[in-house]
Amino acid sequence: MQIVSVIVDVPTMNTDKLFDYLVPEKWTNFIQPGMRVSVPFGPRMIQGFVIEKKDQSDVKKLRNINEPLDITPVLNEELLNLGQWLSEEVLCLKISAYQAMLPAAMKAKYEKVFHRLDRGMNPFLDELFGKKDELRWDIASKNNSLPLLQEHIKNGTVEIKYIVKNKANKKTVRMITSVLSKDELLTVIKNLPSNALKQKVVLEYLLNSTKPIPVKKVLEDTNSTSTTIKSLINKGYLKEEIKEEYRDPYEHRQFQKTTPFQLTMEQQQVINPIIKSIEEDYHETFLLNGVTGSGKTEIYLQSIQKVINKGMEAIVLVPEIALTPQMVERFKSRFGNDVAVLHSGLSIGEKYDEWRKIQRKEAKVVVGARSAIFAPFESIGIIIIDEEHENSYKQEENPRYHARDVAIYRGKLHRCPVILGSATPSLESFARSQKGVYTLLSMKKRMNNQELPSVSIVDMREELREGNRSMFSRELFEKLQDRINKKQQTVLFLNRRGHSSFVMCRDCGYVLQCPHCDISLTYHRFSNQMKCHYCGYESVVPDQCPECLSEHIRYFGTGTQKVEEELSKLLPEARVIRMDVDTTSRKGSHEKLLRHFQDGKADILLGTQMIAKGLDFPNITLVGVLSADTMLHLPDFRASEKTFQLLTQVSGRAGRHQLVGEVVIQTYTPEHYSIELAGAQDYDQFYQREMMMRKLGSYPPFYFITLITVIHEDLMKVVSVTEKITKHLQAKLSNDTIILGPTTSPIPRINNRYRYQCLLKYKREPDLNKHLRYLLEHYQQQITSDGLTISIDVNPYIMM
Ligand SMILES: Nc1ncnc2c1ncn2[C@@H]1O[C@H](COP(=O)(O)OP(=O)(O)OP(=O)(O)O)[C@@H](O)[C@H]1O
Ligand SMILES: [Zn+2]
Ligand SMILES: [Zn+2]
Secondary structure, eight states: OOEEEEEESOOSSTTOSOEEEEOOGGGTTTOOTTOEEEEEETTEEEEEEEEEEESOOSOSSOOBOOEEOOSSOSSOHHHHHHHHHHHHHTTOOHHHHHHHHSOGGGSEEEEEEEEEOOOSOOHHHHHHHTTOSEEEHHHHHHTTOHHHHHHHHHTTSEEEEEEEEEOOOOEEEEEEEEOSOHHHHHHHHHHSOTTOHHHHHHHHHHTTOOSOEEHHHHHHHHTOOHHHHHHHHHTTSEEEEEEEEOOOTTTTOOOOOOOOOOOOHHHHHHHHHHHHHHHTTOOOEEEEEEOTTSOHHHHHHHHHHHHHHTTOEEEEEOOGGGOOHHHHHHHHHHHGGGEEEEOTTSOHHHHHHHHHHHHTTOOSEEEESGGGGGOOOSSEEEEEEETTTOGGGBOSSSSOOBHHHHHHHHHHHTTOOEEEEESSOOHHHHHHHHTTSSEEEEEOSOGGGOOOOEEEEEEHHHHHHTTOOSSSOHHHHHHHHHHHHHTOEEEEEOOOTTOOOEEEETTTOOBOBOSSSSSBOEEETTTTEEEOTTTOOEEEOOSSOTTTOOSOEEEESOOHHHHHHHHHHHOTTOOEEEESTTTTOSTTHHHHHHHHHHTTOOSEEEESGGGSSSOOOTTEEEEEESOTTTTTTSSOTTHHHHHHHHHHHHHTTSSOSSSOOEEEEEESOTTSHHHHHHHHTOHHHHHHHHHHHHHHHTOTTTSEEEEEEEEESOHHHHHHHHHHHHHHHHHHSOTTSEEEEEEEEEEEEETTEEEEEEEEEESOOTTHHHHHHHHHHHTHHHHHHSOOEEEEEESOSOOO
């Protein structure tokens, strides 16, 4: 008897365990762990992952699996174990861990159908089903036939079936070739009846080709129809075949092959220990701390080359926002078709195809955003995380994992190096390098010994005092003019995070709020509407203050559009490219805008976070930061760190090649240490200062933190559940652990649901996850049926 244990696609705590099923004889040898199967679960068919095979089960009456959904396993043994580990580490359901590892196309899609059981005479069913046995739910619903069908289900003439659909479809193309020799073809053509003109054209077209040609191309080139082709196939002159084709997002791009650079002394020193660990097969985590433009990417490329030479594979993670065409190009130009790329700009089908290249070992290197850490490689020789300090490596929904932790887990298993690279490492990572947990590798010099750009910090309060009301300080404006005269390029950076355009009454100070969330509405200039970024609520912009009826109500804050307008007034001759969510939402637009800038078709690149990273253009000699401190005031203990990192990153875009760079940072709080030290580009000093603050506040890296948020529409309930959770943990956890709460969350209400939280700070709580799991189980009933949400974030990056 063949039995398999399956994790089923039902996302609740109750079902977060293995269910046993029998494997019908015909599939005994076929079914393997890691395959997806469809299985009966209650009255439905659902998708599941086979975790293990066994001969015995404690369950008496087992049901059969319905059918396999894969030919080969989609999760290998390593990934199956990794999912188990992940679910324990971040307290998520196993099914969500496994789903996170696969491309979206492989998530189950369910279809409900009615199945006719009685073939007798029934006019209603005859009409509804026609000659078929099955009828799709949505069609029945459209016909308003559901109530009558319900009757038939009750008396057993119809049943409901659930079908698990595979969304993961492969792209295929129809190809044709001639099966005749050239001479035979010529004879056929000669003997064709005179009215078979079209057939003649097609056969003549195929005279000179021996390889299969896509049908589509033949039709286009000969201006014929598929009927013509079909009759030629029927006559036995042509042969048709179906070929699978990858959707290649970079199909139309040419990549010029690059060769490795001769490494500088500093680069050589840094790469030696990495190569040693590749050659001698041991795991080590390196923190590669190199200033912007010091040549970190070249270190990655040459290390990967070593790995490929050994016949092994490489994973490279890049923050989503930095997965620019320029970045992809650097890898594709060095390794050609060995590179697969995974990021959110690809369509579902393209992602699926890139993933399959990896699974089939047709790619050696994957360059991708966070989830590429689960690439199904089997002999990994190196894992690289570029810009390791980026918060986007933490997933902010279940499973709430951090790619860095997964990287180190896999690195240990594969006995290979893990490289964390950054000009501004996260405080946690740098602290670990100081303690010797990670090996620190530093590069302090830029290529060609080019100086880091000089930074000047401008106090915008001073500007205002001296009568300058513009969003540009006099210094920045002068420099902007100067670059335009010199035909050099400028990057203007506007920090939008934590800073949106809101509408305020100038008389009474009233700010327009979302009626469902305790947060102000954002003004959208293009549609002239107010929008809530949390729940999607929209309203028109009022021309009167709802509070005091004053007409002096208008929007504040600086959006990229507003800056663009101002630029066109002050510097009408400047050619500006604006890059933000609005101008880059269309596929390929990001790439196009950057190419424009690179080709010198613009003087100023104006943008948000998305231009802070990865840009490496020789003609950029000025970087202006319009509003350095907007992030500083967020209720987040990492606010200073984020500000420092971002300012350093943006500044690093200037003067990377021959020309010298300058940076102007505008701020209202020039005395804040994160701005001052970003200006001085002094990471070490910043690290010392910030560590002191973290120690004072009992924050990471001195303490671990876990954030519990309770959400429900009934405020009383939220308060009482949070209180009970806090009490429970107070009783269970050690006295050294700090428990803050219950308190309202920084955003107290989203979409009419109230939010309370409890923050844990601890040095050692080996049983914490056990206690937390107990709480989740305890509230399971209310979570499934009463709309209660308890979100647990181990090592949170968003404190709202
Ligand atoms: N050994 C070398 N010889 C000559 N040029 C090099 C060498 N290494 C790197 N470069 C070039 O120097 C420039 C900066 O290098 P790179 O972009 O790799 O730096 P980085 O540290 O990754 O920068 P950032 O973190 O700021 O993006 C690039 O144009 C790169 O091609
Ligand atoms: Zn008012
Ligand atoms: Zn809202």
